[in-house]
Amino acid sequence: MAASAKRRRGWRKRLGALARFTGALVIVGGLYSVFSPSLYAQEADDSANAVDSEVVKGQELYDTSCISCHGDNGEGIDGRGPSLIGVGSAAVEFQVNTGRMPLAAQGPQAPAGQPSFTEEEAEWIGAYVEYLGGGGTVPDDLAAMVEDADTAEGGDLYRVNCSSCHGYAGGGGALSSGAHAPSLDGVTDEELYQAMLIGPQNMPTFADNELTPEQKADIIAYVQYVVNDDRDPGGVFALGRFGPSTEGLAIFLVGITSLLLATLWIAGKS
Amino acid sequence: MKRRKGTSESLMTKAGGELDDRFKLAGPARNIMNKVFPDHWSFLLGEIALFSFILLLLTGTFLALFFEPSMTHVVYDGSYVPLQGVGMSKAYESALNLSFEVRGGLIMRQMHHWATLLFMASILVHMLRIFFTGAFRAPRETNWMIGILLFWLGFFEGFIGYSLPDDGLSGTGLRIAEGMTESVPFVGPWVSAALFGGAFPGDEVIARFYIIHVFLLPLGLLALITVHVALVFVQKHTQWPGPGRTEHNVVGFRMFPNYIMKQVGFMLLIWGVITAMSGLFQINPIWLFGPYEASIVSSASQPDFYVMFMDGLIRLFPSWEFRAAPYFTLPAVFWPGIVGMGLSVMLPLLYPLLERRFAKDRGHHNLLQRPRDNPARTSLGVMVVVLWVVGVVSGGNDVFAHAFHISLNAMTWAGRIGIVVGPIVAYYLTYRICLGLQQHDREVLAHGLETGILMRDPDGRFYEVHQPLAEPDEHGHTELEYSGSWVPKKMNRVGVLEPTDRGFFKSIEEPEDNGARKGERRDEIEAGKQ
Amino acid sequence: MSAHNDDKRPDEVDLSDPKLSRFDVYREGLRRDDIEILHYEPRYAKPGSKVEKRMERIVASMFLGSGLFATLFVVAYIWWPWEYEGAATWRDPQTWYTPILGVTLGLSLLLIALAVLTWAKKLLPVEELVQDRHDGGSSPDDRRFAESTVDTVVDDMGLKRRPFLVKAALLGAAPLGLAAVAPLGGLIKDPGDMLTVTGWNAEKHNDGEPVRMMMKDGALVRPDMVATGGQITVYPAIEGGASNEFASSPTLLIRLRAQDAETLRDNLFPMYQDVDALWGDFVAYSKICTHVGCPASLYEQQSQRLLCPCHQSQFNVLDNATPVFGPAARHLPMLPLGVDDEGFFYAKSDFLVPPGPAFWNRPSLPEEDEQ
Secondary structure (H helix, E strand, O other): HHHHHHHHHHHHHHHHHHHHHHHHHHHHHHHHHOOOOHHHHHHHHHOOOOHHHHHHHHHHHHHHOOOHHHHHHHEEEEEOOOOOOOOOHHHHHHHOOOOOOOOOOOOOOOOOOOOOOOOHHHHHHHHHHHHHHHOOOOOHHHHHHHHHHHHHHHHHHHHOOHHHHOOOOOOOEEEHHHOOOOOOOOOHHHHHHHHHHOOOOOOOEEOOOOOOHHHHHHHHHHHOOOOOOOOOOOOEEEEEHHHHHHHHHHHHHHHHHHHHHHHHHHOOOO | OOOOOOOOOOOOHHHHHHHHHOOOOOOHHHHHHOOOEOHHHHHHHHHHHHHHHHHHHHHHHHHHHHOOOOEEEEEEEOHHHHHOOOEHHHHHHHHHHHHOOOOOHHHHHHHHHHHHHHHHHHHHHHHHHHHHHOOOOOOOHHHHHHHHHHHHHHHHHHHHHOOOOOHHHHHHHHHHHHHHHOOOOOOOHHHHHHHHHHOOOOOOOOHOOOOOHHHHHHHHHHHHHHHHHHHHHHHHEEEOEEEEEEEEEEEEEHHHHHHHHHHHHHHHHHHHHHHHHHHOOOOOOHHHHHHHOOOOOOOOOOOHHHHHHHHHHHHHOOOOOOEOOOOOOOOOOOOHHHHHHHHHHHHHHHHHHHHHHHOOOOOOOOOOOOHHHOOOHHHHHHHHHHHHHHHHHHHHHHHHHHHHHOOOHHHEEEEEHHHHHHHHHHHHHHHHHHHHHHHHHHHHHHHHOOOOOOOOEEOOOOEEEEOOOOOOOOOOOOOOOOOOOOOOOHHHOOOOOOOOOOOOOOOOOOOOOOOOOOOOOOOOOOOOOO | OHHHHHHHOOOOOOOOOOOOHHHHHHHHHHHHHEEEEEEEEOOOOOOOHHHHHHHHHHHHHHHHHHHHHHHHHHHHHHOOOOOOOOOOOOOOOOHHHHHHHHHHHHHHHHHHHHHHHHHHHHOOOOEEEEEEEEOOOOOHHHHHHHHHHHHHHHHOOOOOOOOEEEEEEEHHHHHHHHHHHHHOOOOOOOOOOOOOOOOOOOHHHHHOOOEEEOOOOOOOOHHHHHHEEEEEEEEEEOOOOOOOOHHOOOOEEEOHHHHHHHHHHHOOOOHHHOOOOOOOEEEEEEEEEOOOEOOOOOOOOOEEEEOOOOOOOOOEEEOOOOOEEEEOOOOEOOOOEOOOOOOOOEEOOOOOOOOOOOOOOOOHHHHOOOO
């Protein structure tokens, strides 16, 4: 294949990637709903009205806040937002509870922020999206699993799977063309689990066959230990744990500056 | 020297006599104690490096008591919970143990690392002072070259030290060094195989680096530092131009007690700053990085700041790989990594000779130049500084991109453009600024200081009164020669060599209280009042 | 330095003069070192004045303060709890061990430094002296003496008269110098195939059996382990396959979305088409960056790029991992994938081109030159 032709086509390919992705999800979701309507009908019959009412409340919220990008019944709108059919409640709760959704403006990636909904409301929207087509869920006994988890094992897994983007110290890092892997500082167990499960945005997914729920709990335990629980033993300031770049800044701003002032004093006429 | 009669035969005198009988010290000792040193804040920068180095030797010796440079595989069972049961090299385990199991080991490790950063940073600042004041000119070219070699010895000593703990970050650095080594045409793979004892990373490199880090390079540094300081001593320090200061004298104070007390005080001050920083600022938390494994990396993998310039160049250099089928490849990294580093060693090393040649300046210079008085050199220096800063910032461009939410690709492009355009702009601007500053000095020397007093002459024109700097000569002229020394720019600085006002942030103009009553003059020490 | 001390001066002071004060003798010593006092006066007009006493008290208190902090340092070093005891908050005393050591020792050093410096600045006499520099070479006499000495030495040895001896000495010493360096040859090792063969090579590392893929903990990899949009770092399932012994073997196994896999199939280099390098929606790329060898493992599943965190090279996953940005010039080699009867992934062969950074005699294929 001639390189020049490929280069010419490159941008178009990238531009079309999102469109094709969206299209594919619509097809997959559509097929899913064609083949499994009976399942939902049955569920609706069996389950209590409480679940139903969650779905209804979720749909109300969805129709006011999400529909403009994700379309009717979560089918997605080309160029604005992907389909939500099949993504599941874990994904919705992750995106909404971390304030990434609803999105204020289109950009390289959705930034985390102040959540617009309460956790309960997020659950409702999650229930509605789950109703549109199921996805992964967070185990109910996650807290107990994290309690029993092996931190060192989690560290090993973290370094193989996570540190390349989120950094050794969990501070996050830059990705290509303006995208960022966010800091893991202050992120809850549930959010960590949901993120691994669903692979939001550019993050790869880690299915339960690749990282078992126990291994995910190990990773969560490690992240919470290193990022949130443990205090840096090496000083009062950890310099953002950015490593050599902030250390270099510190030696000039603190070390060299204070000693330059000292030379002015020492050599100054008294 | 004959012992003088009449002085009291104290214990000191007696001991001195005994020593002199054996070693003939009286002459040289007097000579050294009386040696005159010029005094200026900028002459103290090299000392920061010297005293950091002494602290490096002390802390390094402590660390060597506990560190084991071995790549034998062990399983960690120390007290740091998130690594318990993890397989790692003996080197990494002992580095962890000396941080967690040795009382006070962590602060020693941090002092060693902070002292390294201060050592390298102060070498750079000292080098800038020498460069911009022309202190490297004859007869001091040799000492400039030794200084440049010291920087590069420190560069490699630091990089090797950073590699020793065998943690995730140091292994990544080694991997990059290996990639650079391999890129050298013809010998690259052989050099790499020799360094690592076969394929990267092998199990020998830590032990090899250790002996280089604790013996070969420190020996070289120590030898060169000794010669460096000895040459400053023998060739006598340069001084700023000013009244009474010529190419043939040194104006200042005696080595004893004044200079030596200031040196000892400054040494303790530097150690105090390093120690306090090591207690307050965490550096290189190796326990977060985990053991080095070839498949593992972290975002924001950086070398220490003095290597970051090279890393930045490698990041910015375009993907220009030369291939001649079937068997010759010249990788892109060869240009910034090997050629770039070679030029960064050779050009500064030879700069004094180049300037001598192009400026056709063969004389000896013991008086310094103010940066403005040699605009070409100053602009060249600023150009290199800008190049270096762009390189360093690009070496951390992913951290910048992440911290300030800039696109990584935009950072790279900004660096690529900046490293070409920035130095050129810097050269032009610096040149203009130097000429402007010179011009202003000349105006003041020719016409005197602006007083801010406006007068009106009989014709009705307004003019400002200028205070000439010199008494009029027999022809009534008050113009002074431009001599390249400091020119007062304010009325309250006229008539003295140094500013009379004191105070750091705010000028204090009252004379210092020296215990004398008003109007009372102090007597010069004349009669050896005891 | 002592050469000029011998210069006899007309105004030399007679040291046997009993009327000489200590200062007279001292100044004569300075003069013989070519030093002249420009200005020399006590810092304080009257010895023992109030201001001077005050300054002495300040300096003394700094010395004493330094001693106090040094004592605190030693006390903290011995008695402050220091052992790491698991996750800790700022309330746990052991987390303050390093800061307390740093601050006490630092303050002790800073205080003694300030005391010495203040002593030098505020209590020593105000002085300004000027010393002759004697720049330039030695005196013509000294130069002549040195020259004649060297010439005499050369002549005594007969270096000029005995050219044969000189040549023989050089010829003898040169191999000796070589012999001194020769033991360094112990370091030399033939790189052999270390840069071209990886742990995926069945012939070399697995008795010809195709090498399966495993995770870091040794678990073999099946297709159902990776979800769509997922990735996994795989190692050759051989002895020590995940260790640093096989540092150029780590590979990134990616499961693409169906239509992305189609795109990749369309873009596939002929050499990868020939060996049918993909398996289903799965693709495996070497994790070792072709620039200088960092793991290029930041997989962005939306923009379908692989990013190397060391120098920001970016590779297009849907186009043979060819570089699209940054300093890398070659694609990440693809590992031809297969799934065996038991349902485990294996490598159909080693990488078709050597992974990792380039070296001068790296075999390159025409596909790479087209880029």
